[in-house]
Amino acid sequence: MSSLLRTVDLRRVFSETGEQLEILKGVNFSMEEGELVALTGSSGSGKSTFLNLVGMLDTPTSGEILFKGKPLSKFNSDERDAYHRFKVGFVFQFHHLLSEFTAIENVCVPGRIVGQSEKECRERGEMLLETVGLKDRLRHLPRELSGGERQRIAIARALMNHPDLVLADEPSGNLDEANSAKLNELFGELNETFKQAFLIVTHDEKLASFAKRRVVMHNGLIQDIG
Secondary structure, eight states, X not given: OOEEEEEEEEEEEEEETTXXXXXXXXXXEEXXXXXXXXXXXOTTSSHHHHHHHHTTSSOXXXXXXXXXXXXXXXXXXXXXXXXXXXXXXXXXXXXXXXXXXXXXXXXXXXXXHTTOOHHHHHHXXXXXXXXXXXXXXXXXXXXXXXXXXXXXXXXXXXXXXXXXXXXXXXXXTTSOHHHHHHHHHHHHHHHHHHOOEEEEEOSOHHHHHHSSEEEEEETTEEEEOO
Protein backbone atom coordinates (compact mmCIF):
# COMPACT_ATOMS: atom_id res chain seq x y z
CA MET A 1 0.00 0.00 0.00
CA SER A 2 1.08 3.57 -0.61
CA SER A 3 0.62 6.66 1.52
CA LEU A 4 -2.79 8.28 1.20
CA LEU A 5 -2.71 10.95 3.88
CA ARG A 6 0.09 12.55 5.85
CA THR A 7 0.21 15.55 8.17
CA VAL A 8 3.42 17.34 9.11
CA ASP A 9 3.67 19.49 12.25
CA LEU A 10 -0.02 20.39 11.92
CA ARG A 11 -1.16 23.18 14.22
CA ARG A 12 -4.47 24.94 14.76
CA VAL A 13 -4.74 27.98 17.00
CA PHE A 14 -8.00 29.78 17.75
CA SER A 15 -8.23 33.30 19.09
CA GLU A 16 -10.85 33.76 21.78
CA THR A 17 -11.38 37.00 23.67
CA GLY A 18 -7.86 38.08 22.86
CA GLU A 19 -6.27 34.81 23.98
CA GLN A 20 -4.57 32.20 21.82
CA LEU A 21 -5.98 28.68 22.25
CA GLU A 22 -3.77 26.04 20.62
CA ILE A 23 -5.90 22.96 19.87
CA LEU A 24 -3.46 21.04 17.67
CA LYS A 25 0.17 21.30 18.69
CA GLY A 26 2.19 19.86 15.83
CA VAL A 27 0.41 16.68 14.73
CA ASN A 28 2.39 14.19 12.65
CA PHE A 29 0.22 11.43 11.26
CA SER A 30 0.00 9.16 8.23
CA MET A 31 -2.31 6.48 6.89
CA GLU A 32 -2.17 4.19 3.90
CA GLU A 33 -4.62 3.63 1.08
CA GLY A 34 -7.39 1.29 2.16
CA GLU A 35 -6.59 1.55 5.88
CA LEU A 36 -9.26 1.60 8.58
CA VAL A 37 -8.06 3.86 11.40
CA ALA A 38 -9.89 4.82 14.60
CA LEU A 39 -8.98 8.12 16.23
CA THR A 40 -9.93 8.21 19.91
CA GLY A 41 -9.29 10.59 22.78
CA SER A 42 -11.08 12.62 25.42
CA SER A 43 -13.49 15.44 24.61
CA GLY A 44 -11.64 18.62 23.69
CA SER A 45 -8.44 16.79 22.72
CA GLY A 46 -8.63 18.05 19.11
CA LYS A 47 -10.07 15.05 17.26
CA SER A 48 -12.87 16.86 15.40
CA THR A 49 -10.61 19.83 14.69
CA PHE A 50 -8.13 17.45 13.08
CA LEU A 51 -10.85 15.81 11.00
CA ASN A 52 -12.11 19.20 9.80
CA LEU A 53 -8.60 20.15 8.67
CA VAL A 54 -8.10 16.88 6.81
CA GLY A 55 -11.50 17.34 5.15
CA MET A 56 -10.64 20.91 4.11
CA LEU A 57 -13.53 22.24 6.18
CA ASP A 58 -11.03 24.42 8.05
CA THR A 59 -7.52 25.75 7.44
CA PRO A 60 -4.49 24.96 9.62
CA THR A 61 -2.63 27.75 11.35
CA SER A 62 0.63 26.14 10.25
CA GLY A 63 1.98 22.81 9.12
CA GLU A 64 0.94 20.78 6.11
CA ILE A 65 -1.52 18.11 5.01
CA LEU A 66 -0.51 15.95 2.06
CA PHE A 67 -2.99 13.87 0.10
CA LYS A 68 -1.31 11.30 -2.14
CA GLY A 69 1.86 13.33 -1.74
CA LYS A 70 0.42 16.72 -2.76
CA PRO A 71 0.01 19.51 -0.18
CA LEU A 72 -3.60 20.58 0.23
CA SER A 73 -2.37 24.15 0.61
CA LYS A 74 -1.25 24.03 -3.04
CA PHE A 75 -4.66 22.99 -4.37
CA ASN A 76 -6.31 25.46 -6.72
CA SER A 77 -10.08 26.04 -6.61
CA ASP A 78 -10.82 23.23 -9.07
CA GLU A 79 -8.70 20.78 -7.10
CA ARG A 80 -10.41 21.83 -3.86
CA ASP A 81 -13.81 21.19 -5.45
CA ALA A 82 -12.66 17.80 -6.72
CA TYR A 83 -11.31 16.92 -3.29
CA HIS A 84 -14.66 17.58 -1.65
CA ARG A 85 -16.70 15.94 -4.41
CA PHE A 86 -14.64 12.88 -5.31
CA LYS A 87 -11.70 12.28 -2.97
CA VAL A 88 -13.33 12.51 0.45
CA GLY A 89 -16.68 11.38 1.82
CA PHE A 90 -18.12 12.65 5.11
CA VAL A 91 -20.20 10.96 7.80
CA PHE A 92 -21.20 13.08 10.78
CA GLN A 93 -22.75 12.33 14.16
CA PHE A 94 -26.02 13.75 12.83
CA HIS A 95 -27.03 12.20 9.52
CA HIS A 96 -28.07 15.50 7.83
CA LEU A 97 -30.45 13.75 5.45
CA LEU A 98 -32.86 15.84 3.40
CA SER A 99 -36.22 15.29 5.06
CA GLU A 100 -38.34 15.35 1.90
CA PHE A 101 -36.02 13.07 -0.08
CA THR A 102 -36.36 9.29 -0.02
CA ALA A 103 -33.44 7.06 1.00
CA ILE A 104 -32.34 6.52 -2.59
CA GLU A 105 -32.70 10.23 -3.41
CA ASN A 106 -30.54 11.18 -0.43
CA VAL A 107 -27.84 8.71 -1.42
CA CYS A 108 -27.86 10.02 -4.99
CA VAL A 109 -27.37 13.69 -4.06
CA PRO A 110 -23.53 13.69 -4.37
CA GLY A 111 -23.73 11.95 -7.74
CA ARG A 112 -26.24 14.38 -9.13
CA ILE A 113 -24.13 17.32 -7.94
CA VAL A 114 -21.18 16.11 -10.04
CA GLY A 115 -23.31 15.50 -13.13
CA GLN A 116 -24.00 11.79 -13.06
CA SER A 117 -27.09 10.71 -14.93
CA GLU A 118 -30.18 9.66 -13.03
CA LYS A 119 -29.64 6.08 -14.24
CA GLU A 120 -26.02 6.01 -13.05
CA CYS A 121 -26.94 7.46 -9.69
CA ARG A 122 -29.83 5.13 -9.16
CA GLU A 123 -27.85 2.00 -10.06
CA ARG A 124 -25.01 2.85 -7.69
CA GLY A 125 -27.37 4.15 -5.02
CA GLU A 126 -29.38 0.93 -5.04
CA MET A 127 -26.19 -1.12 -4.84
CA LEU A 128 -24.93 0.92 -1.89
CA LEU A 129 -28.22 0.71 -0.01
CA GLU A 130 -28.26 -3.04 -0.53
CA THR A 131 -24.68 -3.19 0.75
CA VAL A 132 -25.62 -1.37 3.96
CA GLY A 133 -28.66 -3.61 4.43
CA LEU A 134 -31.41 -1.25 3.30
CA LYS A 135 -32.49 -2.59 -0.08
CA ASP A 136 -36.10 -2.66 1.17
CA ARG A 137 -36.01 0.98 2.27
CA LEU A 138 -35.28 2.73 -1.03
CA ARG A 139 -38.45 4.79 -1.09
CA HIS A 140 -38.75 5.50 2.63
CA LEU A 141 -38.41 9.04 3.94
CA PRO A 142 -35.99 9.71 6.84
CA ARG A 143 -38.86 10.13 9.32
CA GLU A 144 -40.01 6.60 8.47
CA LEU A 145 -36.63 5.09 9.41
CA SER A 146 -34.84 4.33 12.66
CA GLY A 147 -31.77 6.27 13.79
CA GLY A 148 -29.51 3.39 12.80
CA GLU A 149 -31.08 3.17 9.35
CA ARG A 150 -30.70 6.91 8.80
CA GLN A 151 -27.03 6.72 9.70
CA ARG A 152 -26.50 3.83 7.29
CA ILE A 153 -28.05 5.94 4.54
CA ALA A 154 -25.60 8.71 5.40
CA ILE A 155 -22.73 6.23 5.06
CA ALA A 156 -24.02 5.05 1.68
CA ARG A 157 -24.25 8.68 0.57
CA ALA A 158 -20.63 9.26 1.60
CA LEU A 159 -19.55 6.38 -0.66
CA MET A 160 -21.53 7.56 -3.70
CA ASN A 161 -18.69 9.18 -5.64
CA HIS A 162 -16.06 6.50 -4.94
CA PRO A 163 -13.97 8.55 -2.46
CA ASP A 164 -10.45 7.45 -1.56
CA LEU A 165 -11.06 8.43 2.06
CA VAL A 166 -14.16 8.46 4.27
CA LEU A 167 -14.04 10.75 7.31
CA ALA A 168 -16.49 9.87 10.07
CA ASP A 169 -16.98 12.08 13.14
CA GLU A 170 -18.61 10.18 16.03
CA PRO A 171 -20.87 8.20 13.65
CA SER A 172 -22.37 6.11 16.47
CA GLY A 173 -22.70 9.00 18.90
CA ASN A 174 -26.51 9.15 18.69
CA LEU A 175 -27.18 5.43 18.39
CA ASP A 176 -28.15 2.87 20.99
CA GLU A 177 -25.87 -0.06 21.78
CA ALA A 178 -27.49 -2.47 19.33
CA ASN A 179 -27.33 -0.05 16.39
CA SER A 180 -23.80 0.97 17.33
CA ALA A 181 -22.75 -2.68 17.14
CA LYS A 182 -24.30 -3.02 13.66
CA LEU A 183 -22.51 0.14 12.55
CA ASN A 184 -19.19 -1.16 13.84
CA GLU A 185 -19.51 -4.32 11.78
CA LEU A 186 -20.64 -2.32 8.75
CA PHE A 187 -17.53 -0.14 8.68
CA GLY A 188 -15.34 -3.23 8.68
CA GLU A 189 -17.37 -4.85 5.91
CA LEU A 190 -17.32 -1.70 3.76
CA ASN A 191 -13.57 -1.34 4.21
CA GLU A 192 -13.07 -4.93 3.06
CA THR A 193 -15.53 -4.65 0.18
CA PHE A 194 -14.57 -1.31 -1.35
CA LYS A 195 -10.93 -1.06 -0.19
CA GLN A 196 -11.47 2.59 0.70
CA ALA A 197 -9.71 4.21 3.64
CA PHE A 198 -11.74 5.16 6.71
CA LEU A 199 -10.63 7.61 9.41
CA ILE A 200 -13.17 7.41 12.21
CA VAL A 201 -13.28 9.71 15.23
CA THR A 202 -15.03 7.88 18.04
CA HIS A 203 -15.53 7.51 21.78
CA ASP A 204 -16.93 4.03 21.16
CA GLU A 205 -14.34 1.51 22.38
CA LYS A 206 -16.05 -1.32 20.49
CA LEU A 207 -15.94 0.64 17.23
CA ALA A 208 -12.28 1.47 17.84
CA SER A 209 -11.58 -2.24 18.35
CA PHE A 210 -12.89 -2.98 14.84
CA ALA A 211 -10.27 -0.70 13.28
CA LYS A 212 -7.07 -2.15 11.89
CA ARG A 213 -5.15 0.61 13.63
CA ARG A 214 -5.99 2.85 16.53
CA VAL A 215 -4.45 6.21 17.33
CA VAL A 216 -5.12 8.45 20.31
CA MET A 217 -5.33 12.24 20.37
CA HIS A 218 -4.01 13.59 23.66
CA ASN A 219 -3.40 17.24 24.44
CA GLY A 220 -3.31 18.22 20.78
CA LEU A 221 -0.96 15.45 19.65
CA ILE A 222 -1.49 11.99 18.17
CA GLN A 223 -0.05 8.82 19.64
CA ASP A 224 -0.08 5.62 17.56
CA ILE A 225 -0.92 2.61 19.69
CA GLY A 226 -1.31 -0.01 16.97
